[in-house]
Amino acid sequence: MLDYSNKTVLVTGGASGIGRAATLAFARQGASVQVIELNDSAWPALQEELKDLEGNANLHTCDVSDQQAVVALFNKIGRVDVLINNAGVAHVGKVTNTPEADFERLFRVNVKGVYNCMYAAIPLMQQQGGGVILNMSSIAAYVGLPDRFAYSMTKGAVSAMTISAARDYLADKIRVNSISPARVHTPFVDGFIAKNYPGKEAEMFEKLSHSQPIGRMGKPEEIANLALYLCSDEASFITGTDYPIDGGFIKLNT
Structure with a gap:
């Protein structure tokens, strides 16, 4: 069950937070994890935890908002069985106190970054005969969170991109899903x-x-465990779907 031996899993933002938990979870199941980070400050500590695991992980420093750099890196890696689009940034503000620079920064990382990584990964997956993409969305795509205007905009876009890509690449045996955590x-x-x-x-x-x-x-490990299932062969009938993991936030808040 959930065997990732001989599979290459690429995790953006994979050295900290939810991404770090995902890197460790996939490595425990035997995956070769390719971690993309903007800087390597969290890497030494993560390497220590990876030492005794069945799989392995390698760090690549790259800005996911730079399409040319992303495509070059993915082509260098050469094979991507699973892509976890986890890298992202947040912002506090309403429409009227969100500066244009901050709006553009969030769009560049949270939306364009997801697009860039799918843009680079899908041709590789088509050549391989299939693959899995898991995008990190948020409950902010569903509900109105106060002072989260720009962040909510980006996560709504991620949810829409997930559904669209899932539909477009059915014939290529590429599954595309997303996870929407509450606060972790x-x-x-x-x-x-x-x-x-x-x-x-x-x-x-x-x-x-x-x-x-x-x-x-939530705990990062709880999000990582859901990712581990959704990207596995055991979840082969699941595509075009978002999975809230939110402690009841969407349905049980009144």
């Missing part, structure tokens, strides 16, 4: 709270945790 406790979340709510870190952590009806934030 990562170092990014801790940094986000510290930056935007100085002096109120504990209060805001509790507030954000309890916005999920289940009473806590």
Whole structure:
């Protein structure tokens, strides 16, 4: 079950947060994981955890918003059985206090980055006779989160791109799905709270945790485990679908 031996799994943003958990999860199942990061600061610590796992991982520094660099890197890697489009950035703001530069930055990474990686991976998958793409969306694509205008815009785009690509490449045996997490406790979340709510870190952590009806934030490993299943041969009948993993946020909040 969930055997990734002899499979190449590419994870963008794969050295930290949810991406890091995915890298470890796929490596445990025997995959050769190709990690794309903008910088390598988190790589040494991750390497330590990878030492005793069945699979292996390699780091590639690349900006996913640079199409030419992405295509060159994917072609160099040569084979992509699974693409996890996880790299992304966030922003706090409404329409009227979102600067154009921030709007464009989020679009460049969260939307164009996903497009660039699919653009580079799909021809390789067509040559191989198939593959799996999993895009990281968010509950922000479904519900109106306060002060998340630009971020929500990008995740709505990711959901639409997922459905469109899934339809377009059915005949190529390429499955395309997405995951929509609610809040997940990562170092990014801790940094986000510290930056935007100085002096109120504990209060805001509790507030954000309890916005999920289940009473806590998700764990990166829980998201990674869902990714592990959706990209496996056992999930071969699943395509064009988004999977909320949200502690009941979408359906149970009143």
